[in-house]
Amino acid sequence: MSSIDPRHSLFPERLRKLLDGLYLGAGWLAGVFLIMIFVIMLSLSAGRPLGIDVPAGDDFASWCMAATAFLALAHTFRSAELIRMGLLIDRFSGTLRRLIEIACTTIGAVAVIYFAWYAIDMTWVSWKFNDVSMGVIAVPLWIPQIGMSAGLAILAIAFVDELLHLLFGGVPRYQKPKVESPDEIVQRVMESGV
Incomplete structure (x- = not known):
């Protein structure tokens, strides 16, 4: 197995930009749904208090929340x-840690692909049978289900992207580098909003 520079991508620059743009675009779209x-x-x-009723407002808010998430x-x-449980994996280094990272990413990729497949299937079935919501406003259910299906599909792509990166010698991009100074600890705490 050949090794690549861990800072570089396995994919050509155009594809790397496309994938990173896809992840960033999904994040921005999640922000739009949050707004x-x-x-x-x-x-x-x-x-x-003004006597104005927003029909099915709770339904639309919950659908937006699912799309955001x-x-x-x-x-x-x-x-x-993402929150990682590093209690076990952080105790290892070298080849063993690398193999554990690959195993964990493989398990994650399989799980996400499984959920994405069934979410897309659910959305397809809702569209095919013209399922509608039971609320005040009848909305075809495939419309709010698209956010979940698209989000899981994009996450599946991100997991496969990361797994390929790890398999070809890259370092995990889904974890931040270890903190080396007290100033970095303060910076990380400030970034996380704690």
């Missing part, structure tokens, strides 16, 4: 912001 939740909730809260996953994964 939509804010607008809907503000409309619901401000509308009550799933679309943000790939960007969060690639930004090394």
Whole structure:
């Protein structure tokens, strides 16, 4: 197995930019849905005292919340912001740690591909049978299900991308480098919003 420079990508520069753009775009779209939740909730809260009803506002807010959560996953994964349980893996180094990282990423990729497959299938079946919501406003269910399906599909791509990167000698990009000074600890705490 040949080794590559761990700072570089296995993929050509154009494909790397496309994939990174896909992850970033999904993150931005998740942010748009987060703003939509804010607008809907503000409309619901401000509308009550004024006697203004927002039909199915709770339904739309919950669909936006699901889209926000799933679309943000790939960007969060690639930004090394997902919560990792490093208690065990951090005790190892060298080849053994590398093999554990590859095994964990493989298990993660298989799990995410499985969930993405069934989410896409669920969305397809909803579209095929024209399932609609049971709320005040009948909305075809495939529309709100797209956020979950797309988010899981993009996360599956990110996991496969990372697995290939690891298999060809790259260092994990889903974890931040170890902290080397007290100033870095303070910086990390400030970045995390703690």
